[in-house]
Amino acid sequence: MDQRVDNERRQDERRQDERRQDSERSPASNDGRDADSGAGDDKKTGKQTAAAGALRKRRGLVLALVVGGIILAVLLGLWWLNARKYESTDDAFIDARTVQISAQVAAAIVDVPVTDNQMVEAGAELVRLDDRDYVAQRDQAQASVNNYTAQIAEQKAKIDQAEKQVAQAQATLTFAQQQAERYQTLAKQGSGTVEQAQQYSSNLLQSQAAFAAAQANAAATEKEEPVLEAQLKNAQAQLAQAEANLSRTIITAPVAGRVTHLTAAKGAYAAVGQALMMFVPRDIWVTANFKETQLDLMRPGQPVDIEIDAYPDHTFKGHIASIQAGSGTAFSLLPAENATGNYVKIVQRVPVKIVFDKPPDVELGPGMSVVPTVKVR
Numbered sequence: 001m002d003q004r005v006d007n008e009r010r011q012d013e014r015r016q017d018e019r020r021q022d023s024e025r026s027p028a029s030n031d032g033r034d035a036d037s038g039a040g041d042d043k044k045t046g047k048q049t050a051a052a053g054a055l056r057k058r059r060g061l062v063l064a065l066v067v068g069g070i071i072l073a074v075l076l077g078l079w080w081l082n083a084r085k086y087e088s089t090d091d092a093f094i095d096a097r098t099v100q101i102s103a104q105v106a107a108a109i110v111d112v113p114v115t116d117n118q119m120v121e122a123g124a125e126l127v128r129l130d131d132r133d134y135v136a137q138r139d140q141a142q143a144s145v146n147n148y149t150a151q152i153a154e155q156k157a158k159i160d161q162a163e164k165q166v167a168q169a170q171a172t173l174t175f176a177q178q179q180a181e182r183y184q185t186l187a188k189q190g191s192g193t194v195e196q197a198q199q200y201s202s203n204l205l206q207s208q209a210a211f212a213a214a215q216a217n218a219a220a221t222e223k224e225e226p227v228l229e230a231q232l233k234n235a236q237a238q239l240a241q242a243e244a245n246l247s248r249t250i251i252t253a254p255v256a257g258r259v260t261h262l263t264a265a266k267g268a269y270a271a272v273g274q275a276l277m278m279f280v281p282r283d284i285w286v287t288a289n290f291k292e293t294q295l296d297l298m299r300p301g302q303p304v305d306i307e308i309d310a311y312p313d314h315t316f317k318g319h320i321a322s323i324q325a326g327s328g329t330a331f332s333l334l335p336a337e338n339a340t341g342n343y344v345k346i347v348q349r350v351p352v353k354i355v356f357d358k359p360p361d362v363e364l365g366p367g368m369s370v371v372p373t374v375k376v377r
Contacts, residue, residue, distance in 0.1 A: 096284040099254060100278060101251060102274055112128075126264075159218070176203045255283070287353060290350055301319055302320050303318075304317070309369040320353070327349060
């Protein structure tokens with residue numbers, strides 16, 4: 001350090017000697033040197049100013065970074081506080097209880113008054129089958145019912161007649177008993193003959209036999225009526241079956257909805273149970289498979305924002321209708337058997353039913369992708 005100081009002193013002494021020599025020269029030269037010295041000082045001042053400006057810039061940049069970091073942290077905190085109010089999943093889709101429309105009776109298809117993807121109301125005709133065989137069966141069953149109804153009416157008349165015959169035989173028997181007793185008394189008193197007493201006794205026996213026969217005939221006639229009534233009920237059941245089969249030749253929409261996957265064609269033969277089309281009811285909802293860790297604060301009735309991939313510019317309002325009592329795998333065709341083999345714990349998903357607050361004004365169908373967001377706080 002001492003050597004450095006000595007070098008600086010020598011340089012100062014050398015500068016002083018040079019200045020002294022310059023001063024002994026002309027004044028003009030002194031003025032020029034003074035100007036050069038001033039220019040050097042100005043350069044040194046400019047460098048110092050530039051360094052100060054760069055330092056100020058660095059300080060401003062650091063301050064901006066700090067302020068930006070604080071703002072970002074505040075925004076992240078606000079986002080987290082807001083995000084924790086919602087639960088969302090992309091494992092969701094439009095769901096409905098689709099109906100397979102099939103033939104319940106075998107017959108040829110004579111008309112298909114609907115077309116693919118047509119919206120129909122409840123009770124609208126979908127398929128008409130050939131009904132001639134079923135009309136004949138209905139008429140035959142109706143004739144059997146009419147026949148048994150007439151036989152029962154006739155049998156009732158026979159029963160009434162048999163009851164009157166019993167009453168007549170009863171009166172004849174009573175009179176025969178009185179006559180037999182009278183002539184028996186006269187024969188004992190000697191006022192009548194024994195032959196007459198025997199004749200009236202024989203008439204009594206005949207009257208008793210006729211009365212017994214009338215009673216038997218009335219009983220047999222009455223027993224035939226329940227048999228005819230049973231046959232009538234059987235005929236009425238056949239008529240009801242024939243009428244039901246006849247009504248099934250016209251296949252109608254069970255509820256309001258849309259015709260899909262139409263395979264029925266005029267002229268084809270429809271077998272019993274053959275699928276003719278699929279029918280999607282108008283009543284649809286969202287089935288969202290949330291993780292079980294998302295269900296802690298989820299309750300029926302909570303509002304839901306529904307975004308449908310097919311309509312990205314629309315947000316539909318809905319609410320939770322119910323939460324399934326069990327995970328999806330518990331009701332699958334092959335449920336997991338966790339008691340066997342090695343067990344690896346995975347987060348299960350639980351189906352949640354979400355219904356629309358208002359019927360959507362867009363075309364929706366089962367299987368369309370949905371992203372529901374539930375407000376749980």
